[in-house]
Every structure is written in structure tokens, then in C-alpha cells.
Amino acid sequence: MTFYRFARAVLRIVYRVLFRIKIIGTEHIPVEGGVLLCSNHISYLDPPIVGIFIKRPVRFMAKEELFKVPVLGPIINKLGAFPVKRGGISKDSIRTALTVLREGGIMGIFPEGTRNSQSVAAKKGAAVFALRSDAAVVPVAIIGQYKLFSKIKVVYGPPVDLTAYKGKEATGTAEEATDKIMAEIRQLMKQNQ
Structure with a gap:
């Protein structure tokens, strides 16, 4: 946890130096209990920006190949x-995700599954995790x-x-x-352009 706090503090500084960041709606994130942060996905830089400006630690699934990079x-x-394995989510990944949420943690996920131009159909993993864990879903x-x-x-909306x-x-x-989760994300984007 100490390493997480240190990394979060460093990344906050780096992101604020490199970009003019405005964070909106963090009050919508429950202070306790399982939370699934569901975000659109535009860059490899998205996971940190979704998590570093909130108080609670956020866990993410990452491509299996990334764990092999020195x-x-x-x-x-x-x-x-x-x-998580490319092309599908393994039973171990599902089990880990549900454990994080059921134990009251926060998990970040990109329902589109890939960086896109909003044309890719969203995958159903986020909804499955939410429905099986009773976690709050924050778009x-x-x-x-x-x-x-x-x-x-970065705009956090009310739980879906x-x-x-x-x-x-x-x-x-x-x-x-x-579809409902993605509609809420698109609505946030439209309202905050």
C-alpha cells in the first residue's frame, strides 16, 4: 500500500505537469464498499488518470504480456x-475481479476492452462483474x-x-x-465537452 501511495503521488505530479487536468465528480465515488469504475478508453495513459486522483486504491486488469515486460x-x-489473457477473460481473472469487488475494493475497467473511436461494441464483462458482486458502478x-x-x-458520474x-x-x-453503462459514459462525455 505504501508503494501504491508513493506511485500515485508521483503520477499526480507527472500528469499535472504534462497536461491541464480537470477532475469532476469524485464525490460520486462511494467511500466504502465495492466500486466498479467504468470508463471510455482512448490511450494507454487512461488507467492511471482514472485512479490517481481519488483517495481509494484502484486495481485494473492488464494484458498478460505487460507482466512479462522488464x-x-x-x-x-x-x-x-x-x-488477463488477450481474446478473453480467464476464470482466474474473473475470480480475482469478483474478489476485489466483494471485499469492498475498487476496480477500474474499460467496457470497450480496447482503445477505440467509439465504434467498437462494448463487451459485457463490466456488467457481469457488477451484477455478480453488487458493486456500485460509477461511469x-x-x-x-x-x-x-x-x-x-476526467468526469465521474453518479452510480448507474x-x-x-x-x-x-x-x-x-x-x-x-x-448498454446502460455505456450510455451513461457517453452522456457524461456529451455534457462535459
């Missing part, structure tokens, strides 16, 4: 990231581009109400819940 692998491991919008000294907004989807095992339930 220096980077051990760092992201110490920061609480856990591996996050990253607005701007990571150009030196450019303005970037997924009550209508809980306890239902219908095939389309996770997809519908995912």
Missing part, C-alpha cells in the same frame, strides 16, 4: 494490477487528448442503477446492462 511488469504487479468519461499541455477532463438487471439470468441481461 521493470513495467513488477511495477504494475505491485500496484495491484492482475493479468467515468475521459475527455480530451493526451497532447503535451493540452486540457483533459442496474437494479432492473439483478437476479436475471436471461442471455441479453448483461448486454442490456452494458
Whole structure:
């Protein structure tokens, strides 16, 4: 935890020096209990910016290959990231994610699964984690581009109400819940351009 706090403090300084960052809506993040931060994904720089400006530690899934990169692998491991295989989520990754959320932790996830231009259909993993864990789902919008000294907004919205989807095992339930989460993210982006 000490390493996480140190890394978070350093990254806050680095991001504030490189970009004109505006953080909006952190009051929407519950102070306790499981929380799933669901964000759009525009750059490799997204995971830190989603997590470093909030008080509670945030864990992320990361591509398995990143854990094999010298220096980077051990760092992201110490920061609480856990591996996910390309092309699908393993049972171990699902188990780890659900454990984090059920034990009251915060996990960040990008429902689109990849950096995109908003044209890729969102994957249902975020909704499945939320529905199985009862974690609060907080939509996050990253607005701007990571150009030196450019303005970037990170907007946290009110938790998404997924009550209508809980306890239902219908095939389309996770997809519908995912659509609702993505709609909230897009709405945040539209409102804060």
C-alpha cells in the first residue's frame, strides 16, 4: 500500500505537469464498499488518470504480456494490477475481479476492452462483474487528448442503477446492462465537452 501511495503521488505530479487536468465528480465515488469504475478508453495513459486522483486504491486488469515486460511488469504487479489473457477473460481473472469487488475494493475497467473511436461494441464483462458482486458502478468519461499541455477532463458520474438487471439470468441481461453503462459514459462525455 505504501508503494501504491508513493506511485500515485508521483503520477499526480507527472500528469499535472504534462497536461491541464480537470477532475469532476469524485464525490460520486462511494467511500466504502465495492466500486466498479467504468470508463471510455482512448490511450494507454487512461488507467492511471482514472485512479490517481481519488483517495481509494484502484486495481485494473492488464494484458498478460505487460507482466512479462522488464521493470513495467513488477511495477504494475505491485500496484495491484492482475493479468488477463488477450481474446478473453480467464476464470482466474474473473475470480480475482469478483474478489476485489466483494471485499469492498475498487476496480477500474474499460467496457470497450480496447482503445477505440467509439465504434467498437462494448463487451459485457463490466456488467457481469457488477451484477455478480453488487458493486456500485460509477461511469467515468475521459475527455480530451493526451497532447503535451493540452486540457483533459476526467468526469465521474453518479452510480448507474442496474437494479432492473439483478437476479436475471436471461442471455441479453448483461448486454442490456452494458448498454446502460455505456450510455451513461457517453452522456457524461456529451455534457462535459
